[in-house]
Amino acid sequence: MGSANSHRSRYNMGMRAGGAMISKPGLGWPFDQSPFHQGERALHELYGRRQQIDFAARRVIQDHLTEQHRVFFGQLPFVLIGSVDHEGQPWASMLVGRPGFVDSTDPVILRFEADPLPGDPLLRHLVDGAPIGVLGIELPTRRRNRISGRFQTLDERGFAIRVVQSFGNCPQYIQGRDLEFLQERPSANIEHSDRLTLHDRTMLAGADTFYIASASPGGPEDISAGADVSHRGGRPGFIRIDDDRTITTPDFVGNYVFNTLGNLSVEPRAGLLFADFKSGDVTMIACRSEVIWEGEELRSFAGAQRLVRFHIKQIIRLRGALPFRAVGSTEVSTEIEGTGTWSEAVQAQKASRELARWRPFRIVKKDKESRNILSFVLEPADDGGVAAHLAGQFLPIKVLAGDDGSHLVRSYSLSEVANGRTYRISVKRDGIASCWLHDRPTGAVIDVLPPRGEFIFNTATRKPVMLISAGVGVTPMVAIVNSLLVNDMRTRHAEPIIWLQAARNGGDLAFAAHIIHKVRHHANLSAHFVLSAPNREDQAGRLADHVGRIDRDVLARLLPTSDIDAYLCGPGGFMQSIYDALLGLGVPDRQIHFESFGPARVLRKQEKIRPAGSSQLIRFGRTGKAIAWSSSFGSLLGAAGVAGVTAPYGCKSGVCGSCAARLVRGSVTYTLPPVAELDDSEILLCCTVPEGKDEVVIDV
Ligand SMILES: Cc1cc2nc3c(=O)[nH]c(=O)nc-3n(C[C@H](O)[C@H](O)[C@H](O)COP(=O)(O)OP(=O)(O)OC[C@H]3O[C@@H](n4cnc5c(N)ncnc54)[C@H](O)[C@@H]3O)c2cc1C
Ligand code: FES
Missing domain, CATH: 3.40.50.80 (Nucleotide-binding domain of ferredoxin-NADP reductase (FNR) module)
Known part of the structure; x- marks a missing residue:
């Protein structure tokens, strides 16, 4: 083991004098002070979970290792270490060794009897009281446990940390793998650069996992501050290489504790580590992060709650450094199956822009949901993507089911969330189109338009x-x-x-x-x-x-x-x-x-009591009925419904043409681009609203 520098950074470098912050082992977090720092707490607040997370964390987070955690760490062939260099830049490292190389004979001390991988600068970060994050993952069982601690001692055989926080994590997004040690110790090739090479691009493009180290600065008595290292998983293709110094990754729904994002909100620098268990290559990246909270890119990536962009400062490549290799097949985590990839996201963006283009989709699965409702899973039958939708929206479909061989257009609500690859609709056996659909075998092709609709869950709500x-x-x-x-x-x-x-x-x-x-x-x-x-x-x-x-x-x-x-x-x-x-x-x-x-x-309350003539009038010519326009009607079809006028109606999305009517006077504007073919004097009631101040007269 080499010796450690004795520099101090602005990070918390020690426990309170005399170890006064260390409590007696017991269950749960023993301090009044929150285990979370201000950056984490701000995110709990933002998502309306401050009390819930605080309550749960005080039961789950310990200030020592339980017997179960000590046994767990002793079984691992590798652990991830998050550390901070003398400039405050976090780094993620992988420490490897035969099971038993991580050991704990004292509930507040964890020892690592291993050298860092050749070329890893970890030893230089091990200074008195330095913040250290530890992540243990047992790949075959997907169990994981995390520790936040402080560096304590270094000797010829390894180093030890003092535990500040210790907690278990669920196995979500972790891919199951089996590892086998090589006969001989590998000799690693070490490379340094400030940008991604072709080798890195290939590695990142095929990666289904990476690890991210982050840290929060804090005073010497702040037991909520320190370093963390976390796992990020996705389907291969979930990491996008924007250019040779920038990558972007999705952030999926997690446990709302926000250890990583909380740290990044107060210190945007991060350390990434990619490990290829087949070749034994490890790539360590020091970077600065930028969190993207909204936008089309985010919406089109199935399952993404946020995106994180990483601007690369430094790369250390350790080729063939790992002493083990993955054997057998990877057990794909079920949570990952519902998430997207960047190529699907690009296809989804393209597909959602073509609002009026019918595209062929194949029925790939049929499931019985009740006596008369079948679900149909549809996937593109061309080389296009699947436009993203929001829960509650519907899918217009076109089927060749008319008696005279004509097309019928119908709308069906999507009964599953967007996954970037398929749609699911669930159809009740009823009239012509629905019966036709029920009778189709898997493999049959129908035409669909991108999803649409205003019936969307308000995700900002904090209410029951x-x-x-x-x-x-x-x-x-x-x-x-x-x-x-x-x-x-x-x-x-x-x-x-x-x-x-x-x-x-x-x-x-x-x-x-x-x-x-x-x-x-x-x-x-x-x-x-x-x-x-x-x-x-x-x-x-x-x-x-x-x-x-x-x-x-x-x-x-x-x-x-x-x-x-x-x-x-x-x-x-x-x-x-x-x-x-x-x-x-x-x-x-x-x-x-x-x-x-x-x-x-x-009929909404205000619609029942609204006096006619209070604003612009909509007159339904043939019936003699009229109603004052209200934006709450949504469309002229909505206005007809409220006025008690029966107007023909089908897809409610400007597609089927059932609601076409002649505009006698006034002018209207479309809220959706109309797909149905119309005469010059006709409008579609389901997707038009009055324009200007003049009375609108429709021949209904
Ligand atoms: C936004 C939206 C979302 C929708 N989501 C769903 C969904 O998720 N699942 C779903 O199943 N449906 C949904 N629908 C309804 C769907 O679009 C169709 O209207 C429905 O499937 C009926 O179409 P059809 O061609 O089978 O029936 P049609 O042939 O159009 O018949 C419509 C109704 O009239 C009856 N009928 C037809 N001819 C006669 C006759 N001669 N005498 C008496 N009755 C007759 C039929 O039995 C049927 O009840 C949705 C509609 C909209 C607008
Ligand atoms: S109801 Fe189908 S176009 Fe209006």
């Missing part, structure tokens, strides 16, 4: 959410709940989610098993099935939480507070009665959202 559906109206709700409860481990919405689903009987209740599974994994989700005519089987299985209809009493019983966001989808009469009941129970009008699959529309 009620998702209320009847029959096939459940489809957008499934996408919404899946977008919130991302997988069995992660929720994007910490407040209560109340699922209320109505059907005739258990045979008609689609997605019930899926929702029951979600309830088992997510404490904030409760599901209530309301059956109007349960059969004997339903009664025996006690499927129904309530027999009858969803009415004011049912809602009053389940409402945690009147300050909720409610999302409704089902037949018009159903939604109107629920809307009226929710209003009566004090739920604010603007917090009730609905989607209609047919022409029926919910």
